Amino acid sequence: MYKLMKQPLYLTIVFMCWLSLYTIMVQRAHAQAIDTTHFIQVEGTVKKGDQQPLSGINVQVLGYTSAFTNEAGHFRIKVPHAASELIFNGAGLQQKIVPINGHRQLDVIMYEVDFKSTYQEIALPYGKYPLLKTGWAVGNTQLQNAWQSSGETPDTYLQGQLAGLSAVRRSGTPNSGANLYVRGFTSLYGQNQPLIVVDGMIYDNESYGKSIIGGHSFNPLAHIDVRDIDEITLLKDGNTTYGSRAANGVLLIQTTRAKEEATAIDFAAYGGFNAQPQSLPLLNAHDYRIYLADVLQSKGLTMSGIDSLPYMNDGPNPDYYRFHQQTDWQEEVFQNGINQNYYLKVRGGDNIALYGLSVGYTTSDGPTRNTDFNRYFMRFNGDLKLGTKLTAAVNLSFSSLAQNLRDQGNNRTNPLVLAQIKAPFLSAHEITDAGLVSPNLAEVDIFGLSNPRAITDQAIGTNRNYRFFGSTTFRYQFSDKLHLQTLVGVTYDKIREAMFIPQKGVVPDTIYTAVAKNRSGSNVSRLFTLYNDTRLSFQQQWGSVHTLAARIGARYSHSSSENDYGYGFNSATDDLVTVGNGVGELRQLGGSLGKWSWLNIYTNADYDYLNRYFFSANLTIDGSSRFGQQADGGIRINGSPYAVMPSVAAAWLLSSEEFLASQHTIDLLKLRASYGWVANEQIGNYSARKYYTTQNLLGMQGLVRANIGNPYLKWETIKKLNVGLDLAVFNERLRMTVDAFSNRTNDMLYWQYIPAATGVEYMLTNGGAMQTKGLELAVDARMTDRQWKWDIGFNISFYRNKITKLPANALLTNYGHATYMTQVGQAANLFYGYQTNGVFTTAAAAAEANQYVRTGATLSPFTAGDVYFVNHADSPEDQTAGVHVIDEQDRQVIGNPNPDFTGAISSRLAWNRWALDVLCTFSYGNDIYNAQRAYLETQGDYNNQSITVMNRWRADGQATHIPKATWGDPMGNARFSDRWIEDGSYLRLRTISLTYQLPFTDKLIKNATLFATANNLLTFTRYKGYDPEFSAMSGLFGQGVDNWLEPQFISTQLGIRLGL
């Protein structure tokens, strides 16, 4: 929105920054000379975990004094105040901050650099900050094992790493990434994914326009290589720094920068194997034909009618071989694959400039035949000293991705769907009368199903995309207390997709005016974002007692996106695969345009008293081009509405209090609390305005009103309260963090049903409210610390969601044959369908139940072998008639896709040069609608079925829970019911990797490390689908429905890293 750009407010802020800077410069205080006469002497020893003394450790009181340990690990230092803190630093060791707490004698244990310490400094929105001192609920990972996880994208890497962050991988498609949920959901229709900030600049993780390849979703995070990342911090609570973009938490990603001037070159090469997913147990040709005979009998065919069908004719006949094969179609469409990647990282520089450069190439085969992905990437990070006070940081990254994909939607062009339902007695290839197999692929079969191999081998589905993400930050240091910095960056992203479904072997589609024999598609999406973040920072310390840091600044982003797609049909031959070759009259074109701006004005203050009490406050004022002009609840500046979002946090370091300072068990005990208002401005670019859309009516093209503009449409407000406790005991060998939170969403977006006279059905309003409460626990422990070093980590997260307000009492939504209910007083998005109680095994039982299905005016009774649906409600008429009719009124909540808890267990066992890393992830209590199994147990058509149907009901008294096979399923035995709601709980050996550091040194090669990694090696679950982990939709609706996405697979990798 250009209006924002022109607004004087933004300019005013920038100007004010400069003005205040000037004022402070003039008045700036001179550093006082240090007077050490009143200082306290403190001494002690520094040791490693195995009690070996550490020499040469730097001990300092920041800004005052400094000392080193001797060979016995002993040090002696003068400190200005009993509340001062000592900072210990040593090469290869984790920095440690120890509050003196009045002690004169300190014994300190230090750990190696990748130890997860409570004392480390982590990246927060305004730079590095000690974890010890923050009152916000944050999680942090230093990516200790990124090098052996080279197959991951940043989002999948985060799985199990941080309490409160649930990363659910979208599918097994390489690079498809994960949907990230921080503490559950905050919105029904708005954004539920956290904001991602890479090196201080917002990283757009949305996809604009829909993929023309069914079921595919584009993953922008795939452009970032995990080995380029230094650390990731997650802001989980109501920290309002990022205002209306921070509704679902913020992920701060820091990419690696050179820290030393010496040149360091790392090269790594990997190669591995992707195992084909394990097939579902389906009927083989023998059992399938028995099933088919049953279905055909129920269709009314006689013995001779069935015998005359070519696939039932076992006598010598020309078609014999064509219908008497044994094909495992899942084997036909899945593949074993390989993965490879190469990576080179160079760091170094001089006292003027430091640089980090990385380049890499990655390739991996997908689980579906003929699918793969390739990625080339490059990143350059530089730090420049442009003057004594002016520095600049440059972050540039460019990467290119190319993927071969196949339809993964709920379509008959999805090879997986076809592979499951295709008759196993058919062949993928043409077969002569004499039984000779041709290399040519078979045509559409007798049942009207496509050949899955025609899709995998002959169809086209390519996705090529590029992203440039670069920024430059200038920082002017007026003094050691004051600096001004500004970041300017751009994102440029382009996606090109091409799709082609051939005529041969594929069932034609029916479009409005024609039969589409072959289909082609083309899609282009572009995104351009300009981003600026300018702020003035001030910090001052007053004698180890008071420390204050304050900032004021503004962020501005302006984005534009464009998506254009076209579909072509019926090109002359399957060799003409582009849209332009299709028949002109049938061509379909479309697209979308978007432009939006966001302005975020923020101030922040962090105050620290006695290194014991920490306070933090934020105030953020956000404007967005998306807000309706009449939106209320915030302030108005120059006629436009702005959201006002305050937040506060406090932390109390109890372990520094006198009553705890005297004991030695507790190293750290901290209580935290934070409260803040954040908002969600992802309400649609133009939802607040009136707009028109094109419509085709009987060949006439025109414009029609698309919506009712709602000028009162505003941001969703989420009030987040967090209370936490951090504890470290036994010299930090056991560390624990507990958080309890409550998120309350108000003004929640809701598509409200409006009268038909308006011409549109629904209108977006701020009518809803919901709350999410939860608990998180993270425990890390060093179990042994001698020859064997063994670390165990455990984290677990709980959340409970409840709708507190909706304009309508209950909202029913559908996704992939599943129905969800969202109702006040219950969790959002619950599976809503029919309850079953087995099947009627006898005619007497069916008669006793007296249940019917109503079709028009006729009632059809449930008979023996039909599913026993639980009847909950009858209409008064039916009650009078004394019949129980199974209809929509009998639906109940039958499942909850939200997990009871999720989490992970990690372990690292190191011995000598060996290290074994294990990560297990788990999810418990989430229900899944196994749509694939529902399809494979319908028992009403020619589709192949799962082995369970061999247990189908056939005779009175047969004890089974599988109903009879009936052509067309007239009683609706296959309707959406709890028959296919399954427990999606799982425990997975997510990653296991063995690392060995080769024991040689060379002039050329400084070090060499070997990796052996396996992903998804073992999964324990009762879930019957391919895999219990998938996420087709990023939003709330659609969770927990297992459509035909490519399943997760086991992959292994061997790699070597060379330090040059």
Add this chain to the structure above:
Amino acid sequence: MMISYINKAVGAKSLSIILLLLLMLSACKDAWKSEELATETALDRNLMQQIAQNPDLSRFTALLRQVHYDALLEASKTYTVWAPTNDALAHVSQELLADTAWLKVFLGFHIAGQRHMAQQQEQIVRVQTISGKMVHFDQQYVEQVAMTEKDQLVANGVLHIISEVLLPKENIWQWITHFQEKGQQQQYIESLWGPQFDRNASTQIGVNEEGLPIYDSVFTLQNSYLNQVADLSDEKKEFTYLILDDAAFEQETSQLAKFFVDTTAELSAYRTHWNVVKDLVIAGKVTPDMFDQTLYSIKDSMTLRLHQADMVQQFEASNGMVYVVSKLDDDIHTKIKPIIVEGESPVEVRDGKSITRRTRVDPNGVVFRDLLLQNHGVNGMWVRYFPQVYSGTYNVYWRVIRDADLILTPAAGAADLVHFPMKVTWGDDPLTSPSTPGLGYIQEPVINQGDGTFSPNYEEQLIGQLTVDLYGRISIYLVGNTSTTNGQNTLLLDYLKLEPVY
């Protein structure tokens, strides 16, 4: 000290975590395992396995293997088997069992396609076996043999066990062919064998100008009784076939002879005999409890009744019943039916004039069509019909409905309607020749209400008698008024009815 204590404490915890993991490991088995087949049912076995594992069915098993029916029962189609026990098979003569052709039919009679559960048969059903013959099957019995064990469900069908063997019966046609006492009726039926065009055996070799198929015309020996009356060899259907003993056959023949007088005595006899036998098949199985009820023959719906007193012999075939009777209680009026000549379907119109076929509704709501030929300007206009008639005398009726299309109000000053007299003639010259036999002009098929209004007469009018010498087709004419005045020479006819004088 402290550290070691912690090690122990933490160690114990880690141990418990490991134990927990192992517990989860052991608790998690393949989720599909629970879906595998329940062990108490035989659903993981096929029919052959189920039969073979029953020691009481060992003879049956051996016989199935002997004729290679074991492959069939292992195949992935569904079957129903009624398996006779060893004791039952012991009663079958070894001689018969040694005959492989018979054995195949015999065993095939115990195997039916598809799955037929006894418990689901609330009424007797006929189920086709792979021998081609049908068995009667209900909840207790198959072919009147009690099932000792029922509904043993296996993967590819169901097994019933019977303590007596099922012996395949002959069908009616086989029985007729084998019937030793060949009376006149049997001899006549056997005389009907002859070479006939067999479409199933022929191959289409082209298409003629009218788009109809041309075949290479294979002729095979067939019996026209099977083609034209009922296929008594069809195992899927059920029939009742009556055999008249010679006395009854002669009595029927003599009763019908006058209707089928033809040019030669042989031809007359042939026609008479055909007309006797064509109505001796009844659809469905007539059991003795249906005696004395009115039955209808399959060919031309002649009504007849069977009586216990007339029964000479009876036989139950695989596809119905055969009764030998000494007397046939039939209704001649349903055999020699009145002949209806539809007015709107003439075979010829004089001078090739076009006619109007009207579709009308009578006062009872019945839709009928009739002929209207008017304004043709021809003196003595006629239309010709060419019906098939029996020899003998007929009462001739017509139905002529003068209504809306005609002028039903008298012409100005006239006291009566304009009439258009018509007549019915037969022979060669329809118009005026005195030698043409026929019925004279008739004036008055309109009802005069007596108040100056008229209404159409929907009744049949007896217009005279017609005698036919020979069985066959004759020309019958409807002849118009000898006038060229339009309105006075109109032809109008719904139908002519020729009612035989029995």
